[in-house]
Structure formats: C-alpha cells, structure tokens
Amino acid sequence: xxxxxxxxxxxxxxxxxxxxxxxxxxxxxxxxxxxxxxxxxxxxxxxxxxxxxxxxxxxxxxxxxxxxxxxxxxxxxxxxxxxxxxxxxxxxxxxxxxxxxxxxxxxxxxxxxxxxxxxxxxxxxxxxxx
Amino acid sequence: xxxxxxxxxxxxxxxxxxxxxxxxxxxxxxxxxxxxxxxxxxxxxxxxxxxxxxxxxxxxxxxxxxxxxxxxxxxxxxxxxxxxxxxxxxxxxxxxxxxxxxxxxxxxxxxxxxxxxxxxxxxxxxxxxx
Numbered sequence: 102x103x104x105x106x107x108x109x110x111x112x113x114x115x116x117x118x119x120x121x122x123x124x125x126x127x128x129x130x131x132x133x134x135x136x137x138x139x140x141x142x143x144x145x146x147x148x149x150x151x152x153x154x155x156x157x158x159x160x161x162x163x164x165x166x167x168x169x170x171x172x173x174x175x176x177x178x179x180x181x182x183x184x185x186x187x188x189x190x191x192x193x194x195x196x197x198x199x200x201x202x203x204x205x206x207x208x209x210x211x212x213x214x215x216x217x218x219x220x221x222x223x224x225x226x227x228x229x230x231x
Numbered sequence: 232x233x234x235x236x237x238x239x240x241x242x243x244x245x246x247x248x249x250x251x252x253x254x255x256x257x258x259x260x261x262x263x264x265x266x267x268x269x270x271x272x273x274x275x276x277x278x279x280x281x282x283x284x285x286x287x288x289x290x291x292x293x294x295x296x297x298x299x300x301x302x303x304x305x306x307x308x309x310x311x312x313x314x315x316x317x318x319x320x321x322x323x324x325x326x327x328x329x330x331x332x333x334x335x336x337x338x339x340x341x342x343x344x345x346x347x348x349x350x351x352x353x354x355x356x357x358x359x360x361x
Contacts, residue, residue: 102301102322107313127291127315134287134319135339136266157264161257161335163293171232183237185257189264192232205291205335209265 103132107140115214121147130211130228137211143167143198152193155226157209159187165202170195233262237270245344251277260341260358267341273297273328282323285356287339289317295332300325 107125110116115126124141128134141160143149150172167180172193178186180202188194216224237255240246245256254271258264271290273279280302297310302323308316310332318324343357 102299102306102308102324103315103317103319104299104308105315106311128289128317132317132319134289134317136289136337138289138291138315138337140291140313159258159264159266159268161268161270163333163335169232169234176232178232178234181236183270185233185235185268187233187258187262187264189233189262194232203293205293207266207268207337 103128121149124206126212126214128211130213132211135209135211137208139206139208139212141204141206143196143202143204145198145200145202147198149196150193151188151196152191153188153208153224154191155210156212156224157187157189157191159185159207161185161205161207163203163205165198165200167196167198167200167202170197233258251279254336256342256344258341260343262341265339265341267338269336269338269342271334271336273326273332273334275328275330275332277328279326280323281318281326282321283318283338284321285340286342287317287319287321289315289337291315291335291337293333293335295328295330297326297328297330297332300327 110125117124122143124139126139128138162180162184168177169186170177213227240255247254252273254269256269258268292310292314293312298307299316300307
C-alpha cells in the first residue's frame with residue numbers, strides 16, 4: 102500500500118510551479134500502477150492551451166469554477182465541483198478558470214515526471230525505460 | 232472530449248448506494264480510456280473491509296477525515312484532504328471515516344459497472360467483452 106500526502110510533495114521535484122498553474126504529481130510511472138495522478142491548481146483568470154498528443158487525461162474538478170473549450174469544435178463546457186472532462190481523443194483544448202480551480206488529473210500512459218511541455222503544449226511520450 | 236457532471240449520474244445505474252457508502256461511477260470501461268473514475272462518499276462512523284483481488288485502486292481524499300488500516304501489517308494511516316492511498320499490491324484494508332469522507336477513486340483495469348462485491352469483498356474481473 103502506498104500512502105502519500107500533498108504536504109510531502111510540496112516543494113519537491115514533483116511539485117511543478119508554472120505562472121498559470123501548479124501541479125503536484127502524487128503518483129507517477131515509477132509507482133507501476135498503470136496511470137499517474139496529479140493534483141493541479143489552475144489560477145483564476147488564466148488562459149491555458151493544452152494538448153496531450155501522447156496521453157489520455159481525465160480531469161475531475163473538486164473546487165472552483167471555470168470553463169473548457171474544445172478547440173476543434175468551439176464548444177464550451179462549464180466547469181464546477183463535480184464536473185469531469187476527459188481528453189479521450191487527444192483533443193486540443195483551452196481551460197479558462199474563473200476562480201482558482203483545484204483538480205485531480207489522471208494520465209494514461211502514466212507521466213514519468215520528466216516531461217516538459219514543448220512549443221506545441223505537448224507532453225512527449227517518455228517511458229520508464231528511456 | 233467527454234464532459235460529465237455528478238448531477239447527471241445521480242440516481243442512474245451508475246449511482247451505487249450502499250449502507251456504508253455511495254459511489255458515482257463517472258468513467259467506466261466502456262469509455263475506453265484504460266481506467267475508471269468514481270466519486271465515492273464513505274459515511275462517518277462506518278467500518279469498511281475492502282479487497283480488490285483483480286484491480287489496482289488509487290483513492291484521493293478531497294473532503295473529510297478518517298483512517299485506513301493495512302490488514303496485512305496492522306499499520307494505520309490518517310486520511311484527510313490531500314491524502315492518497317493506493318492498493319497497488321491488492322492489499323486487504325479497512326477504511327474508517329471519522330466524518331463523511333469524499334474521495335476520487337481510480338481503478339485499473341477499469342470497472343465495467345457490472346461488478347458486485349462478493350462474499351470476500353472482492354470485485355470480480357469483468358471485461359467489456361464478457
């Protein structure tokens with residue numbers, strides 16, 4: 102059994118701080134469970150273009166409000182506690198939090214923690230054997 | 232892109248109500264993302280023996296407090312918002328919420344929604360082809 106707290110992750114290498122968001126990676130590829138789990142806060146008033154060409158991501162909102170736009174269709178969905186959005190088709194999307202928005206994110210395949218967003222906002226595919 | 236809310240799931244077949252807990256299955260095997268996601272409330276004062284012989288489960292607590300005991304070792308871990316526990320070794324465990332405790336649960340392989348706990352508290356392994 103693995104037990105971890107966000108407090109343990111704060112200010113470690115698994116605590117990624119960007120101007121628009123902060124993501125604490127709680128479970129990573131090295132944990133060997135087939136997915137990764139991150140707790141991510143997106144800051145109020147930011148505009149975030151994301152695209153995961155190599156990963157499926159599910160995002161569950163548990164605090165705060167905002168909206169997500171599917172950039173292929175222009176469709177906008179409201180986000181509030183209890184909403185999930187899933188990039189099951191590697192959808193290019195824009196997330197616009199109205200307030201600070203706290204989410205739990207699940208990635209398949211699991212993120213290793215060594216990915217960085219490239220110029221297209223894409224996480225490259227890295228496996229634990231790389 | 233899939234977008235769902237807990238409100239849409241309330242009182243459907245994906246809203247499982249038990250005396251000790253209530254689980255809303257937001258993402259299931261049929262969604263084809265390789266994991267399932269449930270929002271589960273465990274009720275204050277209950278004692279819950281769980282064992283997933285066929286699944287790995289990660290549980291992120293976002294509201295409420297309690298504790299989880301690893302039944303193999305007797306070790307007890309405190310649970311509060313921001314704690315995750317992971318049954319990565321199919322660990323038999325007992326969950327004891329002190330208050331109503333809200334969690335996001337991720338299962339691999341994904342739950343189909345047709346599983347029921349058998350007499351050992353086990354979810355059988357069911358795939359979408361069964």
